Amino acid sequence: MRLKRVLGATTALTLCSAAAFAQDTTITIATVNNGDMVRMQGYTDEFTAQTGIGVEWVTLEENVLRQRVTTDITTRGGQFDIMTIGMYETPIWGANGWLVPLDDLSDEYDVNDILPAMRDGLSHEGTLYAAPFYGESSMIMYRTDLMEEAGLEMPDAPTWQFIREAAAAMDNDEEDINGICLRGKAGWGEGGAFITVTANSFGARWFDENWDPQFDQPEWAEAVTFFKTLMDDYGPAGYATNGFNENLSLFQQGKCGMWIDATVAASFVTNPEDSTVADHVGFALAPNSEGVEKRANWLWAWALAIPAGTQQQDAAKQFIEWATSKDYIELVAENEGWANVPPGARTSLYETAEYQEVPFAQKTLDSINAADPTDPTVEPVPYVGIQFVAIPEFAGIASQVSQEFSAAYAGQQTVEEALEKAQAITVEEMEAAGY
Amino acid sequence: MARAVTSRRKAINTAAAWTVGLLIFFPILWTILTSFKTEAQAIADPPIFLGFDWTLENYRVVQERSDYMSFLWNSVIIAGGSTLLGVLIAVPAAWSMAFVPSKRTKDILLWMLSTKMLPAVGVLYPIYLICIELGLLDSRAALVVILMLINLPIIVWMLYTYFREIPGEILEASRMDGAGLKEEILHVLTPMAIPGIASTILLNFILAWNEAFWTLNLTAANAAPLTAFIASYSSPEGLFYAKLSAASTMAIAPILILGWFSQKQLVRGLTFGAVK
Numbered sequence: 001m002r003l004k005r006v007l008g009a010t011t012a013l014t015l016c017s018a019a020a021f022a023q024d025t026t027i028t029i030a031t032v033n034n035g036d037m038v039r040m041q042g043y044t045d046e047f048t049a050q051t052g053i054g055v056e057w058v059t060l061e062e063n064v065l066r067q068r069v070t071t072d073i074t075t076r077g078g079q080f081d082i083m084t085i086g087m088y089e090t091p092i093w094g095a096n097g098w099l100v101p102l103d104d105l106s107d108e109y110d111v112n113d114i115l116p117a118m119r120d121g122l123s124h125e126g127t128l129y130a131a132p133f134y135g136e137s138s139m140i141m142y143r144t145d146l147m148e149e150a151g152l153e154m155p156d157a158p159t160w161q162f163i164r165e166a167a168a169a170m171d172n173d174e175e176d177i178n179g180i181c182l183r184g185k186a187g188w189g190e191g192g193a194f195i196t197v198t199a200n201s202f203g204a205r206w207f208d209e210n211w212d213p214q215f216d217q218p219e220w221a222e223a224v225t226f227f228k229t230l231m232d233d234y235g236p237a238g239y240a241t242n243g244f245n246e247n248l249s250l251f252q253q254g255k256c257g258m259w260i261d262a263t264v265a266a267s268f269v270t271n272p273e274d275s276t277v278a279d280h281v282g283f284a285l286a287p288n289s290e291g292v293e294k295r296a297n298w299l300w301a302w303a304l305a306i307p308a309g310t311q312q313q314d315a316a317k318q319f320i321e322w323a324t325s326k327d328y329i330e331l332v333a334e335n336e337g338w339a340n341v342p343p344g345a346r347t348s349l350y351e352t353a354e355y356q357e358v359p360f361a362q363k364t365l366d367s368i369n370a371a372d373p374t375d376p377t378v379e380p381v382p383y384v385g386i387q388f389v390a391i392p393e394f395a396g397i398a399s400q401v402s403q404e405f406s407a408a409y410a411g412q413q414t415v416e417e418a419l420e421k422a423q424a425i426t427v428e429e430m431e432a433a434g435y
Numbered sequence: 436m437a438r439a440v441t442s443r444r445k446a447i448n449t450a451a452a453w454t455v456g457l458l459i460f461f462p463i464l465w466t467i468l469t470s471f472k473t474e475a476q477a478i479a480d481p482p483i484f485l486g487f488d489w490t491l492e493n494y495r496v497v498q499e500r501s502d503y504m505s506f507l508w509n510s511v512i513i514a515g516g517s518t519l520l521g522v523l524i525a526v527p528a529a530w531s532m533a534f535v536p537s538k539r540t541k542d543i544l545l546w547m548l549s550t551k552m553l554p555a556v557g558v559l560y561p562i563y564l565i566c567i568e569l570g571l572l573d574s575r576a577a578l579v580v581i582l583m584l585i586n587l588p589i590i591v592w593m594l595y596t597y598f599r600e601i602p603g604e605i606l607e608a609s610r611m612d613g614a615g616l617k618e619e620i621l622h623v624l625t626p627m628a629i630p631g632i633a634s635t636i637l638l639n640f641i642l643a644w645n646e647a648f649w650t651l652n653l654t655a656a657n658a659a660p661l662t663a664f665i666a667s668y669s670s671p672e673g674l675f676y677a678k679l680s681a682a683s684t685m686a687i688a689p690i691l692i693l694g695w696f697s698q699k700q701l702v703r704g705l706t707f708g709a710v711k
Binding site: 028032033034035041057058059060062064067072075076077078080189243244245253268273274276 | 474475478479480500559560563564567572573651652655656659663666667668669670671672673674675
């Protein structure tokens with residue numbers, strides 16, 4: 001009898017403390033300010049109701065976030081239990097032992113449902129270190145009405161040569177329509193990313209197998225010259241300072257015949273509340289130069305990772321499983337429609353009949369599937385990554401290199417000068433880094 | 436005739452002053468106007484100045500998403516605390532430099548100013564590690580001390596300049612009347628330098644309020660001030676300019692109101708000693 005009482009009391013005490021623990025647990029998540037992430041914050045109460053775990057958000061602008069989480073993880077500051085990071089950081093941080101491996105996710109989570117390209121890009125040596133919240137590639141968004149007026153038909157997978165022809169046909173100074181809008185803004189994640197994938201589609205690469213920089217090769221000269229000539233002839237004025245937002249704004253106001261950029265932009269340009277051309281947008285795969293097998297499309301994911309220094313590892317894993325699950329996608333679809341669910345992360349999403357009706361769904365999937373971060377270029381390379389090179393030195397080098405290219409777009413120097421400087425910068429930095 | 440020239444010159448000066456004033460104020464005005472537009476109107480080309488349907492939707496969204504009062508309270512504590520602590524340290528320092536200068540006073544003043552030339556990011560990691568060791572990451576106390584140290588050279592320089600305008604004979608007279616060091620600073624020097632001290636406090640409060648590097652890098656969920664509040668609405672992938680403008684308007688409103696009510700004091704302090 002006495003033993004029973006003791007056991008009963010112990011059990012009650014354990015249950016009470018477990019409940020109290022669950023209620024007292026709060027995790028802090030650092031994230032970026034974009035539509036999908038903000039939407040996720042709105043559903044946090046559902047997660048807290050299910051698990052009893054509280055969530056505090058630290059939302060920051062992308063570049064600030066990158067600096068903030070990098071400082072914290074390298075010093076083991078322990079400010080965040082979950083960090084929103086990208087495909088560039090994940091393999092590098094995973095290799096350094098800074099992230100908790102996500103190798104014990106539950107069966108219901110169905111880790112094999114994550115799109116293979118995303119899973120590979122967020123892993124190091126086969127171990128997943130971050131779960132994709134949403135993924136993206138890049139593709140062509142074009143004005144169907146202007147194409148029709150020009151008497152042209154956009155192929156599913158056009159070449160750069162066709163893109164130039166179409167830009168010439170749609171360009172109309174009198175009506176303030178630019179044939180094409182592309183990123184020229186300095187920054188490795190802005191114009192740097194775009195010119196890198198463009199170079200891939202002309203057969204260029206950042207480094208050869210011995211890590212020797214390749215800006216002195218003819219493929220780079222051809223790619224950058226093509227880009228500059230195309231934009232000088234048919235792009236908007238001041239394109240050297242245009243990034244994603246500037247081009248989005250131009251496209252939404254009907255001032256671009258074509259725009260090649262992140263697949264995630266498709267939901268913005270087809271939203272009639274914000275876009276004046278919502279009913280006249282078509283999609284196609286990013287182009288390649290004639291005869292080159294690689295296309296100018298990238299691969300990116302915003303993913304949730306757990307820093308190794310956290311004291312709340314279990315609660316953090318529970319949140320990641322919830323936020324990147326199939327159930328979460330259904331929750332958003334139920335409340336806000338299928339066009340607003342986070343795209344590009346799970347195979348099952350693209351098998352859902354309702355989602356297949358979303359106009360940009362199939363092209364987004366095709367673009368993601370056409371991107372292989374482990375084989376990004378025509379010639380073999382020693383690195384992983386399509387619009388970036390997954391080494392810690394890349395962000396610094398590519399920021400400087402893209403500044404040189406932007407200066408060339410703005411007419412402050414020639415393409416040849418920009419490439420010479422890019423080569424010199426990269427050689428110096430790579431030698432200093434011991435390559 | 437002379438009268439006509441004077442009035443014409445006066446009119447030109449007034450027009451020029453208004454033009455310069457409006458040019459300086461225009462970005463703030465544009466931010467406030469944009470905060471009442473829809474996202475589509477915010478990016479319209481040509482830009483819409485006043486002819487749009489005014490909406491409070493952005494303020495509603497910002498209020499719903501963020502705990503504005505918590506950010507505001509943190510800003511008040513951090514900016515106020517660092518300014519007051521700075522003035523407490525700077526008044527005796529400036530007194531000694533103004534009234535009992537040594538051979539090295541000018542060198543010390545220049546050295547203090549030279550610390551402002553160090554890029555903040557150069558000491559980010561050491562300060563971050565110190566904060567981890569002391570358990571002060573994401574705390575208002577750390578930011579009060581750090582912002583005080585950052586602004587201290589400016590506070591000392593400003594007070595030193597104001598104190599130099601006060602005749603030393605007055606302090607000597609107070610000493611002859613038996614005033615100790617404490618009485619001299621508190622009851623003689625400070626009342627005479629009130630306009631200067633007030634403008635120093637106001638200017639440093641504004642500097643601390645707007646400081647964005649340390650307040651973004653050393654805070655997370657608990658001590659984040661209004662700079663972090665604004666940063667949470669900036670996005671390179673998506674057009675949220677109207678919401679960003681609403682957040683910016685809410686962040687600058689307290690300091691605009693403070694500046695408006697204290698402008699006389701501020702101008703008086705800044706021109707203190709300019710005309711003898």
